[in-house]
Amino acid sequence: MAVYLKASSMVSAQDTLNRSDMPENLVNAENSALKTRPCNYKDYLPAASLRRMSRIVKFSLVSAFDCLNQLEDFTPDAIITSTGLGCLEDTITFLTQMHQNEEKLMNPSSFIGSTHNSIGGQIALLKKLRIPNLTHTQMEGSFESALIDAMMMLEDGEANNILVGGFDEITPETILLWKNMGCLSENEVNRETLVNSTNKGIIPGEGAGFFALSKNKDQSSKVKLCGIRIRHSYNGGLNVAVSEFLSEYDMKPGDIDLLILGVDGTPDTHTLLNLTNNDFENATVAAFKHLSGSFNTDTTFAFWLAGCAIVNGKIHPECCLKGANIRKFKHVLLVNSSKAGNFTFIYLNDDLE
Amino acid sequence: MNMDALVEELKVKLIEQLNLEDIKPEEINPSEPLFGDGLGLDSIDALELIVLLERDYGIKISDPKEGRKVFATLLTMAEYIRANSPAIS
Amino acid sequence: MSRKVVVTGLGIISALGTGAENNMIALSEGHTGIASVEHLKTRLKDEFVLGEVKCSNDELKHLLGINKQLLISRTCLLAFHAGREALEMSGLKEDEIKSCGLISGTTVGGMDLTEQIRDFTTEKNLKKILSNHPCGDTTEKLASFLGIKGFTTTYNTACSSAANAIMFAARLIKSGRADRILAGGTDALSCFTLNGFNSLMILDRNPCRPFDQSRSGLNLGEGAGYILLEAEEVAKPGKALVYLSGYANSNDAHHQTASSPEGTGAILSMQKAMEVAGISCSEVSYINAHGTGTPNNDASEARAIATLFGPNVPPYSSTKSLTGHTLGACGGIEAVFSVKSILNQEIYAGINFTLSDEDLDISPLTHNRKGQINHVLSNSFGFGGNNSSLIFSKI
Numbered sequence: 001m002a003v004y005l006k007a008s009s010m011v012s013a014q015d016t017l018n019r020s021d022m023p024e025n026l027v028n029a030e031n032s033a034l035k036t037r038p039c040n041y042k043d044y045l046p047a048a049s050l051r052r053m054s055r056i057v058k059f060s061l062v063s064a065f066d067c068l069n070q071l072e073d074f075t076p077d078a079i080i081t082s083t084g085l086g087c088l089e090d091t092i093t094f095l096t097q098m099h100q101n102e103e104k105l106m107n108p109s110s111f112i113g114s115t116h117n118s119i120g121g122q123i124a125l126l127k128k129l130r131i132p133n134l135t136h137t138q139m140e141g142s143f144e145s146a147l148i149d150a151m152m153m154l155e156d157g158e159a160n161n162i163l164v165g166g167f168d169e170i171t172p173e174t175i176l177l178w179k180n181m182g183c184l185s186e187n188e189v190n191r192e193t194l195v196n197s198t199n200k201g202i203i204p205g206e207g208a209g210f211f212a213l214s215k216n217k218d219q220s221s222k223v224k225l226c227g228i229r230i231r232h233s234y235n236g237g238l239n240v241a242v243s244e245f246l247s248e249y250d251m252k253p254g255d256i257d258l259l260i261l262g263v264d265g266t267p268d269t270h271t272l273l274n275l276t277n278n279d280f281e282n283a284t285v286a287a288f289k290h291l292s293g294s295f296n297t298d299t300t301f302a303f304w305l306a307g308c309a310i311v312n313g314k315i316h317p318e319c320c321l322k323g324a325n326i327r328k329f330k331h332v333l334l335v336n337s338s339k340a341g342n343f344t345f346i347y348l349n350d351d352l353e
Numbered sequence: 354m355n356m357d358a359l360v361e362e363l364k365v366k367l368i369e370q371l372n373l374e375d376i377k378p379e380e381i382n383p384s385e386p387l388f389g390d391g392l393g394l395d396s397i398d399a400l401e402l403i404v405l406l407e408r409d410y411g412i413k414i415s416d417p418k419e420g421r422k423v424f425a426t427l428l429t430m431a432e433y434i435r436a437n438s439p440a441i442s
Numbered sequence: 443m444s445r446k447v448v449v450t451g452l453g454i455i456s457a458l459g460t461g462a463e464n465n466m467i468a469l470s471e472g473h474t475g476i477a478s479v480e481h482l483k484t485r486l487k488d489e490f491v492l493g494e495v496k497c498s499n500d501e502l503k504h505l506l507g508i509n510k511q512l513l514i515s516r517t518c519l520l521a522f523h524a525g526r527e528a529l530e531m532s533g534l535k536e537d538e539i540k541s542c543g544l545i546s547g548t549t550v551g552g553m554d555l556t557e558q559i560r561d562f563t564t565e566k567n568l569k570k571i572l573s574n575h576p577c578g579d580t581t582e583k584l585a586s587f588l589g590i591k592g593f594t595t596t597y598n599t600a601c602s603s604a605a606n607a608i609m610f611a612a613r614l615i616k617s618g619r620a621d622r623i624l625a626g627g628t629d630a631l632s633c634f635t636l637n638g639f640n641s642l643m644i645l646d647r648n649p650c651r652p653f654d655q656s657r658s659g660l661n662l663g664e665g666a667g668y669i670l671l672e673a674e675e676v677a678k679p680g681k682a683l684v685y686l687s688g689y690a691n692s693n694d695a696h697h698q699t700a701s702s703p704e705g706t707g708a709i710l711s712m713q714k715a716m717e718v719a720g721i722s723c724s725e726v727s728y729i730n731a732h733g734t735g736t737p738n739n740d741a742s743e744a745r746a747i748a749t750l751f752g753p754n755v756p757p758y759s760s761t762k763s764l765t766g767h768t769l770g771a772c773g774g775i776e777a778v779f780s781v782k783s784i785l786n787q788e789i790y791a792g793i794n795f796t797l798s799d800e801d802l803d804i805s806p807l808t809h810n811r812k813g814q815i816n817h818v819l820s821n822s823f824g825f826g827g828n829n830s831s832l833i834f835s836k837i
Binding site: 079084086094095099102103114116120121122124125127129130132133134137141145181 | 484560595614617619641695706707825826
């Protein structure tokens with residue numbers, strides 16, 4: 001059974017909100033981090049609701065509501081969110097206060113905001129949606145885990161429409177932590193350094209992506225989501241794992257038009273480049289972490305990018321590592337890896353027949 | 354501190370503590386309800402105000418229900434502080 | 443495909459003890475695990491009572507045969523105990539464990555370690571400590587400790603995390619996507635959560651009194667509870683304990699932390715779980731309530747039960763009066779209790795109840811009772827209006 005992507009919204013370091021392609025002008029990392037572009041929260045959220053919300057709650061809700069606003073008759077039957085580290089700003093605020101005040105006179109707001117499911121809960125609260133509301137948190141596999149959950153609900157007839165999303169944030173404190181742990185990139189991360197894989201660190205990023213999935217196809221269906229897989233520490237070789245995954249959909253690597261890889265410029269993700277050696281001879285190869293920054297749910301950015309590529313028949317030249325950036329993209333495969341050595345695969349195509 | 358000064362002080366603190374960014378001190382009517390229809394505060398704000406009361410005025414409220422009575426309006430809050438605060442006399 | 447899901451293994455560690463047997467002895471004798479603070483290093487030590495697991499980290503490591511020097515969160519250690527017990531009970535072979543999945547719920551992950559860092563700029567072990575922080579890392583460590591290599595993921599939906607994990611596992615098995623999954627949850631006590639709940643002013647300084655008119659808050663607890671779920675057709679002969687027949691999650695959409703007075707979300711989740719199980723209100727033998735002991739939760743939940751069940755209100759009780767509220771783990775711990783109720787044909791009352799709210803004409807079970815127990819409904823409700831219900835049924 002197929003699942004259709006009807007609308008998507010991405011809040012990121014790039015000017016991606018409210019548009020269905022990559023902007024011409026791209027932002028580079030400042031101080032080795034890619035923060036989300038500021039947006040006017042009041043355009044999306046009730047002004048009175050904003051005062052207790054941290055930045056991640058606000059930009060994630062903007063993404064969620066922007067996604068829902070794009071569709072006229074889309075009533076979600078479930079809300080499935082995902083995050084690797086949750087609401088860090090509120091977590092850090094509460095922890096810091098706890099140490100400074102020696103566990104006295106603690107403000108409750110940051111504790112309430114620190115829970116991983118506070119964004120899912122706020123969507124339900126503000127939209128009065130008394131429907132299943134779940135939050136996955138599995139490090140770099142969080143968003144894929146949520147997508148699997150969503151696809152299952154659609155396939156098993158538990159839901160017709162689902163709002164699924166992922167989000168993570170950086171704060172000044174977390175950037176400093178990355179730096180102290182030696183995990184920040186000392187060099188600029190661009191198309192060349194992504195491929196060279198010689199950087200010792202990454203560019204931390206943040207963002208929120210929300211997607212309207214449906215099992216019903218209509219005019220607003222843009223892309224077909226065919227399958228997702230998380231392979232835990234695969235030891236038979238990545239190329240074999242990818243081929244096995246694609247064969248479930250009667251596809252071969254040679255059929256893929258666009259291969260989006262989660263390379264980040266460090267040796268950790270170098271394995272992914274092995275895929276480009278010969279198997280995917282017909283594919284344009286793209287990367288995204290130099291534009292989104294690295295975060296646990298950064299594949300929301302890649303998923304958004306994949307949808308845009310299929311709809312528009314082009315990707316931004318800055319994303320393109322190999323092959324033509326303007327062409328028909330019928331079959332798109334997204335491959336990401338985790339520090340623990342797991343791989344995630346997402347296969348989408350343009351089959352709306 | 355006289356009552357008027359305390360009320361003015363509370364307005365500023367209220368706005369800061371509760372992030373009422375869009376509200377100016379002069380817009381708060383001291384005898385208007387803070388919760389529900391008036392300023393629209395809720396139970397989480399009440400908890401924040403309990404922290405404020407203890408931190409800035411040395412008054413400890415241990416029952417949230419009592420807090421709701423104290424925080425009925427800015428005026429009742431000021432009266433309560435004047436009657437109970439070791440810091441204000 | 444729609445397959446029946448059976449429970450074939452139980453594992454638990456809580457304030458009541460290590461292992462299912464010790465927990466059940468405490469439960470049937472009404473021994474409480476709520477006591478003065480012994481292990482958690484907090485300045486609030488003398489102000490509150492807690493449902494601590496009565497072992498230090500070193501003792502937990504010793505019982506597990508883990509090197510004392512290993513830097514690992516208490517959340518993981520608790521999970522290891524309960525996870526190992528559930529797998530041992532199920533009698534799975536090594537290769538069966540390898541292909542098994544793991545769905546776990548937790549709200550704190552490695553917070554018990556993170557919160558001990560006083561200065562992030564001078565801490566020497568920073569990278570090591572923080573690598574334990576993510577909730578997902580707790581689950582990966584549990585999988586690796588047990589030798590599980592199947593699909594692994596984590597839910598954090600506050601206090602309904604473990605119940606949602608069990609629900610997800612059941613859906614995966616029912617639809618034929620998986621044959622066996624270990625599911626449940628784990629949470630260690632932390633200063634972070636103790637201070638958090640204190641800031642919300644919903645902690646009781648004395649032992650909590652769920653559903654009692656005088657109740658004034660919850661006692662935090664800690665622990666882990668996991669159950670092994672298998673498709674009925676792959677379970678080994680004689681190993682199936684009960685069916686996991688119903689499950690549901692819904693949202694109250696009322697308030698960030700509080701439940702609606704009429705218990706809208708709770709009614710929805712209980713109703714839907716019964717629908718999935720294909721049973722009616724009159725068939726529910728017992729409800730293991732969420733029953734935290736806060737004025738708001740218990741009023742809302744009791745109202746929901748009264749409304750939904752009408753003239754057929756089954757016996758209900760909160761075992762949190764004995765274990766404390768174990769947050770992300772409670773759905774797992776109470777799943778173990780629910781299964782045991784069916785196996786022992788006995789329901790457990792909890793303690794400290796005297797009188798119901800004035801506006802309520804139902805009251806919880808006050809004494810353990812033997813009887814015909816066919817279907818047990820277990821509720822877990824969390825912040826963000828997150829309501830989950832599970833139903834376990836006699837085979």
